[in-house]
Amino acid sequence: MNIKEKHAKRIKNLRSQKGLSQEALAFEANLDTKYMSDIECGKRNFSIQTLEKIVKALNVSVLEFYSATIF
Amino acid sequence: MNIKEKHAKRIKNLRSQKGLSQEALAFEANLDTKYMSDIECGKRNFSIQTLEKIVKALNVSVLEFYSATIF
Numbered sequence: 001m002n003i004k005e006k007h008a009k010r011i012k013n014l015r016s017q018k019g020l021s022q023e024a025l026a027f028e029a030n031l032d033t034k035y036m037s038d039i040e041c042g043k044r045n046f047s048i049q050t051l052e053k054i055v056k057a058l059n060v061s062v063l064e065f066y067s068a069t070i071f
Numbered sequence: 072m073n074i075k076e077k078h079a080k081r082i083k084n085l086r087s088q089k090g091l092s093q094e095a096l097a098f099e100a101n102l103d104t105k106y107m108s109d110i111e112c113g114k115r116n117f118s119i120q121t122l123e124k125i126v127k128a129l130n131v132s133v134l135e136f137y138s139a140t141i142f
Contacts, residue, residue, distance in 0.1 A: 003119050003120055003122075003123045004119065004120070007119055045118045045119060045120045046118065046119060047116045047117065047118050047119075048074050048075065048078055048116060048117060048118075048119075048122065049074055049075070049116045051074075051119065052074045061142070062137045062142045063134070063137045063138060063142060065137075066133045066134045066136075066137050067134060071132070071133045071134060
């Protein structure tokens with residue numbers, strides 16, 4: 001699994017834990033829904049600013065985000 | 072401090088802990104030295120793939136990288 005796929009899996013996992021739809025997460029993170037969908041498909045080599053938006057929208061710390069064995 | 076500056080500070084800190092020059096880190100991470108310098112000046116909104124290259128070059132896990140109060 002490459003880094004994009006690892007992030008995709010982790011984001012999807014946290015999002016469902018929080019009971020958020022993909023659209024709701026995109027809205028919270030101020031990201032385009034198509035872009036969010038691509039991210040969750042492991043297609044996007046997104047930036048640290050986008051990472052920060054997603055992590056904040058998921059309401060977890062960056063440390064918590066990366067505290068998964070997948071990384 | 073914004074997310075670019077936080078990453079800059081953490082990278083610089085880990086690099087000096089490891090006794091690496093900026094050029095040596097750039098070489099290890101297969102990044103251009105000017106780009107590496109910009110990253111350490113907090114000027115670059117770099118990607119997760121670049122993050123992965125830097126973290127591997129610093130020989131730390133992603134989790135260890137983000138296990139700093141700065142984040």
